Amino acid sequence: MANNIKEQIKADLDLAKQTGQLRVDRVREIVKSAVSGVVGEFKEGSRDLRILVREAVSAVTENLTERGTEIKEEVTASIEGALEAVNAQRHEAIAQTQAQVKQLQAQVDEEEEKIQQEVDGILAEIKDTSTEKSSHVKTSIESAVNAIQNSDEAALLRKRYAQLQAQLAIVRANLAARYGGRGEEVTNYLEEAKKWYNDSRPQAESMIGQVKEKHGQLDVKLGEAGGAIARREHQVKQVLKDLLVAATSLFKDKDTVDNGKEPAIRK
Incomplete structure (x- = not known):
């Protein structure tokens, strides 16, 4: 044989x-x-x-x-x-499992959104009832509601989760390319990375220049990776490796947009 x-x-x-x-x-x-x-x-x-x-x-x-x-x-x-x-059959099984994971993730996202809507409704109801209270009690209730609604901790956790998921998708793309995965499989991981990356991306117009520049670089590298796969370039592994390095570097800058501070200079 x-x-x-x-x-x-x-x-x-x-x-x-x-x-x-x-x-x-x-x-x-x-x-x-x-x-x-x-x-x-x-x-x-x-x-x-x-x-x-x-x-x-x-x-x-x-x-x-x-x-x-x-x-x-x-x-x-x-x-x-x-x-x-x-490894063709194994990669096919992985692709099917990933499709199921995405479906489950969509269900989780939907349920979390329902929870958020329910919480917002309850807090609005509590806020409405404060109009019948004394000014002191009303102020206390509104302050408590606003503190819950504008929780920096909750926002940070959501941001961190999206960042980790984006990095994980890029890691999977690297592994798939390294160990014989099909181009479609790698492309799917990159699309997943883009989705989580956009969820973690700061939307504030006040985004500082250094962070804004790094986000722009990651956008470019995501595009380069997708293009390299589409063109079936043999350097795709290096492109994916560069993408992972760029993503890791970007997500190391902790909350520079939220607190308006420049990232610390690493020596």
Whole structure:
């Protein structure tokens, strides 16, 4: 079986050479196609499957060694293609689970919104009843209601939660790209990151310049990552890594917009 795979890969590589199509992306697709054709015959995680992948990568190195040039990118592409083929079913299961998680998250968000509406209604009712009280009691009630409605702690918790979810989605995108995830899977994680990022994004017009600039940089990098995936660029892993670094840097600045202070200079 392994020998058949090697022969198929070598034949496809030779054809690509003859037609002038031996590019990195083509190497990845050749290996992925060859391994995908037989991966179903092996048990997941088995030694035989690992040998199959090893032989597939070996076929590429043996075929390209004659070029006498650096073939690191081609070897990397062959490994990526093999991993994507081997883990295709697992990534499909992950995608389905993620869809269920999103559905559950939407239900949670809906229930939380209902709670917020109920609380707002109760507080409004309490505030209305204060009109019948003495001015001293009325002031106390209104002050208490306003303190609950304008809780900085609650707002901060919501912001922190959204920030963590945005970072987590970017981490998942990095992991999916690194371990053979499909482009659609990575794109879905980026879309999820954008959603949580926008939820955590300060809306105040008074946003200080430094924080505003960092948000702009993250916007740009999110766009670059999405574009790189759409164009199937082989540098997508580095783009995603840069995106994660940018997100981490942005979210380290704690509440600079809320308190109107510049972030502390880190030495």
